[in-house]
Amino acid sequence: MLKDISFTLKRGETLALIGPSGSGKSTCLRCINFLEQPNGGDIWLEDELIGRVRNGARERVMSDKELAPQRREIGMVFQLFYLWPHLTVRDNVALASIKAGGLTRSQAYELAEQMLGKVHMLHKADQYPEKLSGGQQQRVAIARALAQRPKLILFDEPTSALDPELVGEVLGVIKELADEGRSMILVTHEIRFARDVADRVIFMEGGLIVEEGPAQDVINRPAQERTRAFLGQVHADGGIAA
Known part of the structure; x- marks a missing residue:
């Protein structure tokens, strides 16, 4: 469950969401393209309200048919391939x-x-x-x-279902897309990759944003104790290298 989170993605920016399993990262992505319907708040893609039609004080959720054009503007890559x-x-x-x-x-x-x-x-x-x-x-x-x-691409742990020796080829493609200046949000446990490729990182836990900032700052110099503890454990498990 997400708890009143809010963030903005600039055009051409790569944002990485990190945090322990169950922290709300994937739920956040699924709310952005209305695969899950949030029970509050607004999601905007440029000047377009996603998933809802608003007429004065009245508001309703879009039908799947109405949502289809918006979802085409938000590409999504899942853990599994679904080919x-x-x-x-x-x-x-x-x-x-x-x-x-x-x-x-x-x-x-x-x-x-x-x-x-x-x-x-x-x-x-x-x-x-x-x-x-x-x-x-x-x-x-x-x-x-x-x-x-799409105007925006969402990646939901795109390497989690891969054998370790295959991870690099997928991350290499994502890095190339980031270098092109595509707008992307990436949920990942590949912390070193997030540090080196993302413009910004958000650390989440319990449905909350605990820390947010430039990728190098959040991962190399986290300000919050909970972020430091999480990254310290990842480092101990071999997930971050200098």
Whole structure:
């Protein structure tokens, strides 16, 4: 449960959410694109209110049909890949552009191939997901999110389901996207990666924001005792290197 949290993401900024399991990080992401309906507060994407229609003092929650265009502007990459096993890599990435994005098949395929190239997976375009490693499948999932041409991309622990030797290839793609200046929010337990790639870090616990600031400051010089304790444990487990 989130408890009256509030933050702002600047255009082109990468924000990392860190904290112990159950602290509300993933719930926060799911509220942003209304996969979970918050019971209070507002979520804005630029000047657009997400998930609700407001008319004076009256307000109602959007239907799934009304929400669909907003959700296309907020790409999401999950822990699991959710690729269609009966579709090729190219078709997995192109499908939403054809069904909901208004593109022709040839336009959608061209866009899919551009996005697969961006995540270094174009050479696997004709393969099926079962032939791919977990890291490759996650890169295809990132390409699928990019094909929505979203204003914001949410990453919900995108490496947690991967074997350790596959983590680096996915983090490398995310770093490239951050270097491009894409607007991104990343939930991660990869603390060193958060420190080196994110512009800002938020440490959460118990549904609250405990500490927020520039990534280097929060991770290298945390101001709050609870943040120091958490990072000290991560450091003891080998999660942060100099």
